[in-house]
Amino acid sequence: MKASTVAAIAEVGSIVADAVRQAADPASIWEPLRRIASFDAAMISIRDPLTGQHQPLTNKGYEEPLLRFINREYLSCHSYDVARARRKPIRMQDVGPSFYQTRVYREFLADAGYREGFTLVLRSGGERGRITGLMTMSFGEARAADCLARRGLELVAPVLGRLVDVSRNSTWLTRMLESNAAAYMVDSNGNVIPAGPGDTPIEPSAVTISACRRLLASSNSSLVGYGARREGETWERVHIVRLPDIPPMNSSHVVLMIRHAALPHGITERELEVLTLISRGMSNREIGARLHISPRTIGRHVEHLLLKTGRANRSALASYAVEEGVIKLGL
Known part of the structure; x- marks a missing residue:
């Protein structure tokens, strides 16, 4: 691997560390990423841990119709499923000839002049971690998406997964929360502190608070599921993430994100x-x-x-x- 690529990977790590602390603009990540893979357009999006929907964090070159498609309909496409299952950057050609007959290629990528691209499903905590977002890259020249570029993106993937981890950045967490959702911090004693913006329309049930305490007593880092049943067919849709221990605090904490939803x-x-x-x-x-x-x-x-x-x-x-x-x- 070239020394310039190694330096670019290190720079991405530094930018992500600053961005998570809100000390850097996430868009500044594109310059070193372009030294890893010379893309013509790229996007990184955040995954809402409660709904599974995606919202762009930073975009470089995609026009709005394609950007909207990638963050909505593309998530139910076969090629996205392949990327999620392989847990590594995949190219169009890796999916097979069928990709060139798909809607995303025929209606969006081909017309825009993109001949190759990468899809990388981002995770926090390594290959087996929870999904936190998505990165796509598109290239006018197919040869630009070579094995060296893929290897570089593979090495930087864990860092990018942390960049879009809403539990690490309260601003992005607030941005993802809908009007029918709320966020809290919960400690090992079951004390609940509102962590989201403004009023908290949803009070967590005893079942959900107990799940937070059990997570803190275990070695697990996160948990997603359904808590207590509310009115009718409505349930608590819950995402719990362990926070790093902070020395001044007397006990460990989790971030609890919760909304009301029907079972799928x-x-x-x-x-x-x-x-x-x-x-x-x-x-x-x-x-x-x-x-x-x-x-x-x-x-x-x-x-x-x-x-x-x-x-x-x-x-x-x-x-x-x-x-x-x-x-x-x-x-």
Whole structure:
């Protein structure tokens, strides 16, 4: 690897450290990133940990229609799924010939003159960490997206994952919160302190506060799931992230982000419980014993879950539950 690339990677790390402390403009990251991969357009977006929606943090060169597509419809495209599963930067050619027939290529990339590109799903905490955002790069010359550029982006990916981690920057956390969402700090004693802007329309339930305390007592860094059921079909949609220990504070803390939402795909509360236990590797017999219902009934719930979520098998259901945080807290 060239010395200039190594220096650029180090510079990205320095800029991210300053940006997280709100001491640098995130857009300043493009200059060293261009020395790693000479892109013609690029974008970094933040993922809302509660809704899964993306919002651009900084954009260099994409026009608004394409920028909007990348942060909305593209997230349900096959090529995004490939990038998320591989956990490394992928190029158009890595997806295969089918990519050049997709809507994103035919309607957006080809017309703009982009012949190659990278998609990198950003994570905080390494390859197995939680998804925090997305970076895309587009190139007019396909050869510019070579293996050296991919290797450089792979090395800088963990740093970029921290850049868009909303739990590390209160300003970006506030920016992502919708009117029906709230943020809190919770300590190991269960004390709750509002951390978001203005009023806090959502008070966390005892179930959710207990989940915060259990996370602090464990070695885990984060947790996503559904807390208590509220009115009708509304649930607490919860994202909990451990904060680094701060010496002046007497106990450890988490950031709790919470909003009200319905369960996905029309699944029922019982199906949520079954899915939660499937994600832990339990058999139908074990799940039945835990929920005090027969294994045959559990089997029917599993069939319903496969149909509703569109997953092919039990293993895919377990991956879906973990990846998307479709689990019941406190079970």
